Amino acid sequence: MIFPVEVSQISKAFQAGEVQVQALDQVSFKLMPGQVTGLIGPDGAGKTTLMRLLCGLLSIDEGEITVLGLDAAKQPESVQSRVSYMPQRFGLYEDLTAQENLDLYADLKGLAVEDRLERYKTLMHLTGLSPFTKRLAGKLSGGMKQKLGLACALVVPPELLLLDEPTVGVDPVSRRELWQIVYNQVEQAGMTVLLSTAYLDEAERCAEVILLHEGKVINHAPPKHFSEPLQGRTWLFESDQLTPRQLQLKLSLLSGVIDALIANQGVRVVSESTEIESILTAVDPAIKLQIKAVQPIFEDAFISLLKKRDDHSVNYSGSHQLSKSVSSAEEVIKVEKLERRFGDFIAVNDVSFSVKRGEIFGLLGANGAGKSTTFRMLCGLLPLSSGQLSVAGVDLRHASDKARQKIGYMAQKFSLYGNLTVIQNLHFYASCYGLFKKRKQEQVEWALEAFELSDYRDSNAKDLPLGYKQRLSFAVALMHEPEILFLDEPTSGVDPLARREFWARTNALAESGVTVLVTTHFMDEANYCDRLIIMASGQVLAQGTPLQLKQLAQKEAQPLPTMEEAFIYLIEQQTDQSA
Amino acid sequence: MNSPFLLIIALALKEFLALLRDKSSRFVLIGPPIAQLLVFGYAASYDLDNISVAIYNEDRGIASRELVGRIEGSPNINVLYRIQKESEIAGLIDNRDVLLVMHIDSEFSATIAKGESATVQLLLDGRNSNTAMIALNYLRDIILQLNRQWSDQKQARGPPAIIEARAWYNENLHSQWFIVTGIVGLLTLVVTLIVTALSVAREREQGTFDQLLVTPVHPVFILIGKALPGLLIGLIEGGVIITLAVGWFDIPLRGSFVALYLGLFLFLLSAVGIGLMISAICITQQQAVLGAFLFLVPAVILSGFATPIANMPDVVQLLTWIDPLKYFLVIIRSVFMEGGDLGLLWPQFWPMAIIAALSLAMAGWLFKHRMY
Amino acid sequence: MTTAGRQRLAGLIRKESLQIMRDPSSIAIAFVLPVVLLFLFGYGVSLDARNIPIGIVVEQPDASTQSLSGSFEKSDYFSPFYFQTIQQAERALEQRDIDGIVWLKNDFARKLFSQPDAVIAVRVNGVNSNQANLTLGYIRGTWLAWITHQAEARGTKLEMPIQLEHRVWFNPAVDSRFFLVPGVVAIIMTLIGTLLTALVVAREWDRGTMEALFVTPLRNHEFIAGKLIPYFVLGITSLFVNFLLAIWLFKVPFEGSLWLLLLTGSLYMLVSLAVGLLISVVAKNQFVAGQIAIITGFLPAFILSGFIFDINSMPAAIQLITHIVPARYFVAILQTLFLAGDIWPVILANTGALLILLAVFSWLVAKKTRKSLE
Known part of the structure; x- marks a missing residue:
């Protein structure tokens, strides 16, 4: 049998400052033709390095890689002519239109002019980008960009398709569409696909999964095999007396x-x-607990394979001493008829909601639905076109410094100083929040300890693994003990272990009376919210508790829809209506 | 409460760290200044010390030999060719083999022996007319001296020369004195402008600006925090180059140190103001670099750094009024060479103060209105 | 080149051209900056002193002092101001109201033809030494012309064994604009070739488009050609615009032939582009690329090219460096083509040097450009 990819005993190390990092260590595997193989693993497992090695973009220290019968190290150009690779940040030219990007890749990959019309039609149909061909790529939403990137990679059907985290930061609807395109290619053209992802439900859809951890292959098998050892060990606990959040806190x-x-x-x-x-x-x-045995899923296997047992010792309760005596009915955030226009384009239209003290409030929506714009207006980073909002009783854009003292903010993109060390970042932000001398020292110590950042205290923030970057951002947002937390896609691209840890902290904070406003693309995370809104095209589509929203999508075929199914249902319904 | 003070220190410290911990930024602070100091200090000179000359001497007489001897003896002149045919002249000048050709005709010595005036012809390559004119002046001097010597020997009346032609301040007319003092202004301007112009754009591009804006820090403090590093780096770098100008290039510092540093401070303040203005307008670092470049090039050319402002057309001279470098160059050259002090240089201080105040106010306004 | 190769190249060129047209910074460097520079050098800057403010101190006015002052008045070089005492004039010199002083003492008329040396003294402000030298030269020239004329009028003959007669070839009017404008054209082309090219390649790294570009059948030489051709066209367009501005607006004569300008301009453009590509291979972010381009491209083109400052007068070590500054050769070609004509030895020697540089830089580019992320 001929394998499209054969990797034997490869190793690759990088020099990061003075330390040598072993990105890949004696990795061997073979890919089966004509199927989708998932590449999963926590941050820094070596997924991207592996992908780059397969395309001949990096040299190997030792071992051999054969791609489509070619030696990737010796004949990189021949390999590059026959595979398609979509890097994490697919290099779309943002100042070219969608069509122009597609034309470029058609030229580069040698698609004959006479075949173009048909191929473009197919791809545009698959991606649903036909109405946007004349739009600049930079002006497309995150999901559309990824679909365009995929279309560019597929403009000539390759024998092997390598996708590096194609669904990071992409909403569930676009994610599902991306997968449909991939499946379509596998089925129609018999393409072999290797895809790395942080979404474990996606791994479950793959024919085979390679689990990479610290540069080593931990397991390589069909996803079902991963969860088999967990048969009989997965349960659903329910209780009427406790909220799921409180129950989870106890059980964990x-x-x-x-x-x-x-x-x-x-x-x-x-x-x-x-x-x-x-x-x-x-x-x-x-x-009183109701307990049901349930089927294990892939995520369970992933967690049980990788989770460190000593994690339990970490206390997530934070340094907050907010009194619970404050009336929880108090509305901390109020938004009324919020509107934001950019030229002719209405990014946020007639949005109203309110958040009570101690609530976790979720903002869900497809890419480009207006979540981030709403968020930035709430934080006072963007003026509103019309409407009213108040955070802790004031509009932060015109608020005194004191009002901003009450909020903590974590941006979508890592936004601390990359070339400052962890400790320098902490010291700086402590000063910004008016913490000086002893108080500053205390809070910085607390942040280092509570977020397990001590090992990295003198590393540059930009060199931290993604999960640690997220911890540092979170620490900065929390150091001054804010009453209100704004978290904009805090878990985007973060591996499941780090996400769990993050939510454990957030839950603990909410329990201590902190109000949390959060956006996310992980629909399972919506379950952590007390209430949430789903936005589409700048408007609020639905509002309520997670249960209420899920009930909206209840059908005979789906008696118990997941949050993701509910989300997709609502978005599709809205699209149907507007069509 | 000393917290505003601590806060400003923290903000400025952060700017310094962000700047100095980055290899490429460090490079920008150290590389270009050194390269420019060396290149400008040694290469940028109007003085000619190697004028290439060809002599076409058709005369065999003593007078012509003496003239040629004089020319050859001049330290600034290098006689490369002695030609025999008139037809060779064009080739030598055309091909840039020589800057000028001196033609002495066959009657030269005879004419002089008769006590009459003989003509010597100079042909100069005018492709760089400034160089040609300087070379012409050198030759004129030599011939004037020779004329006077010959007249004296014959005890005849020669042309009365100017007694006492004295240059003040830069007695030996070193171009290096003029250029190196100019570099102090040029380099501090470039460094300060780049540092401040990029600071906000870098934060915008990296997304750190939002994180800063949601903190309780008042924008005015952010602005002060951004202004301080540019100002300090400019002052330090200016100090280093001034020291080098005195210690390495041996340029006398005759005037008031206070006036010099007050001038440098006001000058850097206006540079910081302009840098922050560029910074407030630009979104990406590339735009900021370009914006700084688009300001720098005219600012340097119109400052009188290399070419005198007096030679510019009136309209262009008006433009130089808003160029802070113009005022600072007058100050530093005056303090170095003329021994200028606060009293003498007062007319240079207040325009810079006004430019600084206006640009900082403008930057503050832009900053507030472009925060999103 | 294969059909597929041609197609890839055409695609890259189309992409690059679209980006140039949409990117305001490319337009700024290719068209705004050149116009600003040309106007500054064409109109603003001049090395030719005109109307130098000088003070004339006349202690004892009479016919001869009036006649001498008249000579200064009539000269284009000076605009005289009058002072009664040297102290007043010196104060004006200190305050930079005047650049020089011509001091006619009270015994001027009496001693004029009775003393071996004249009775005038001259002071100039030496801060700008070049300007001071020129001013001194002009004062001497005016004085000599006047005294000769006076002597003739009195019937006495001055003993002036050597009369100097000079002719300035190629620029008889001695207009500095005529050599500054062609020099600026060289600088502009350096900016487009080196700065812009270095920036756009670095941008591909910065924005992550390089990685995706690499994993296509695209070959090294196609990538290089795809970058070169659009910027080459841009540079040549800019050369034409500048050329037209130079001869029509600034009235710089053009003695050479157009085809030679085009040929040597193309060659220089290629050298600049090769330098730009080389920088971008070394510096993979825009900030560093921009800085290196300015230090290695822009500054040397300004200072070390012979554009303003005479290369022969530089220290030997720096003269050596100027040999690897491509602008040096192009400035020589441009000044010759504009002012002197098709002078083959100059053109050929400098073209040869450019060809050698092109070969060296291209070899380095080809060697250093690899489709790899390391």
Whole structure:
């Protein structure tokens, strides 16, 4: 049998400052032709390095790579002529239109002029980009950019398609469309696809999965094989007395619990053994629990394979000492008929909602739905065109410095000083929030300890692994103990382990009375929210608790829709209406 | 409460760290100034010390030999060719083999022996007319001296020369004195402008600006924090180059140090103001570099750095009024060579103060209105 | 080149051209900056002193002092101001109201033809030494002309064994604009070739478009050609615009032939582009690329090319450096073509030097450009 990719015993190291980082260590595998193989692993596992090696963009230290029968190290140009590769930041030319980008790649990949019309038609149909061919690529939404990038990679059907995290920062609808395109290519053209992803539900859709960790292959098998050892160890806990959040907080601290995750109205638990009596006895008997055994999914396997057991010792409660006595009915954020125009384009249109103290409030929506614009207006970074908003009683754009003291902000993109060290960043932001001398010292120490950043205290922030960058940003947002937290896609591109940790902290904060406003593309994370709104084309599509929203999508075929299904349903309904 | 003070220190410290921890930024602060100091200090000179000359001497007499001897003896002149035919002249000048050809005709010595005036012809390459005119002046001097010597020998009346032609301040007319003092202004302007012009754009591009704006720090403090590093780096770099000008290039510093540093301070303040204005307008670093470049080139050319302002047309001279470098160059050259002090240089201080005040106010306004 | 190769090249060129047209910074460097520079040098800057403010101190006015002052008045070089005492004039010199002083002492008329040396003294402000030298020269010239004339009028003959007669070839009117404008054209082409090219390649790295571009059948030489051709066309267009501005607006004579200008201009453009590409290979971000381009391209073109400052008078070490500054050769060609005509030895020697530089830089570019991320 001929394998499209054969990798044997490859290693690759990088020099990062004075330390040698072993990105890949004796990696070997073979890809089966005509199917999608998923490449997963936590941040810094070596996924991108592997992809680049396969395209001959980097030299290997040792080992051999054969791609489509060619030696990738010796004949990189021949390999590059026959594979298509979509890097993490696909290099679309933002000052060219969608069509011009496509033309360029058609020229580069040698698509004959007479075949173009038909191929473009197919691709535009698949990606749904036909109405946008004349738009500059820079003006497309994140999801559309990714689809255009994929279309460029597919303009001539390659024998092997390499996709490096194609769905990062992409909303569920666009994500589903991207997958449809990939499947379509695999089925129609018999293409071999290698795809790296941080979404574990995506890994489940692959024919085979390679799990990479610290440069080594941990497992390579069909996704079902991953979850098999967990048969009989996955449960759904429900309780009427506690909110899912409180329940999750309790369960996650128990020994014998590997993973506890909010799902639907309850908490999904992965136990260490098939025996759960020991866990149940540890729960306060006053709390009535309903327990159901459920089927293990891929994510359970991933977590149980990689999760460090000593994580339980971390206390996420933070340094907050907000009094719970404040009335929780108080509306901390109020937004009324908010509108923002950019020229003719209405980015946010007639948005109204309010958030109570201690709530986690979610903002969901497709790429370009107006979430970030709303967010920036709330934080006072962007003036509104019309409408009213108040955060802690004031409009932050005109507010005194004191009002801004009450908020913490975590931007979508890592936005701390990359060439300052962790400790320098912490010191600087502490000063910005008016913390000086002893108080500053205390808070910086707390941040280093609570976020386990001590090992990295003298590393440049830009060199941190993604998960640590996110921790640092979170620490900066929390150091001055804000009453309100604004988190804009805080978990985008972050691996599942880091996401769990992040939400554990956020939950703890909310429990202590901090108000949290969050946007996310991970629909399972919406379950953490007390209430949320779904936005599309600048408008609020639906508003309510996660359960209420899911009920909107209830059908006979889907008696228990997931948040993702509900989201897609709502968005599609809106598209149908406007069509 | 000393927290505003601590806050400004923290903000300025952050700017310094962000600047100095980055290899390419460090390079920009150190590389170009050194390269420019060396290149300008040694290469940029109007003095000619190697004028290439060809002599076409048709005369065999003593007078012509003496003249040629004089020319050859001049330290600034290098006689490369002695030609025999008139037809060779054009080739030598055309091909830039020589800058000028001196033609002495066959009657030269005879005419002089008769006590009459003989004509010597100079043909100069005018492709760089400035160089040609300077060379012509050198030759004129030599011939004038020879004339006077011959007249004296014959005890006849020669042309009365000017007694006492004295140059003040730069007695030996070193161009290096003029150029190196100019570099102090040029380099501090470039460095300060680039540092401040890029600072906000860099934060915008990297997304750190939003994070800063949601903190309780008042924009005025952010602005002060951004202004300080440019100002300080400019002052330090200016100090280093002034030291080098005195210590390495041996240029006398005759005037008031206070006036010099007050001038440097006001000058840098206006540079910071302009840099912040560019910074407030530009979104990306590339735009900021370009904006700085588009300001710098005219600012340097119109400052009188290399060419006198007096030679410019009136309209262009009006434009130079808004060029802070113009005022600073007068100050530094005056303090170095003329021994200028606060009293003498007062007319240069207040225009810079006004430019600084206006540009900083403008930057503050732009900053507030382009925060998103 | 294969059909597929031609197609790839055409695609790249189309892409690059679209980007040039849409990017305001390319337009700024290619068209705004040249116009600004040309106007500054064409209209603003001049090395020719005209109307130098000088002070004439007349301690004892009479017919001869009036006649001498009249000579200064009539000269284009001076605009005289009058002072009664040397102290007043010196104060004016200190305050930079005047650049020089001609001091006619009270015994001027009496001693004029009785003393071996004249009775006038001259002071100039030496701060700008070049200007001071020129001013001194002009004062001497005016004085000599006047005294000769006076002597003739009195019937006495001055003993002036050597009369100097000079002719300035190629620029008889001695207009500095005539050599500054062609020099600026060379600088503009350096900016387009080196700065712009270095920036656009670095931009591909910065924006991550390079990685995707690499994993296509695109070959090294096609990538290089795809970058070169659009900017080459841009540079030649700019050369034409500048050329027309130079001869029509600034009335710089053009003695050479157009085809030679085009040929040597193209060659120089290629050298600049090669330098730009070389920089972008070394510097993979726009900021550093821009800085290196300014230090290695723009500044040397200004200072070390012989455009303003005479190369022969520079220290030997710096003269050596000027040999690897391509602008040096192009400035020589341009000044010759504009002012002197098709002078083959100059053209051929400098063209030869440019060809050698082109070969060296292209070899380096070809060697250094690799489709790799390391």
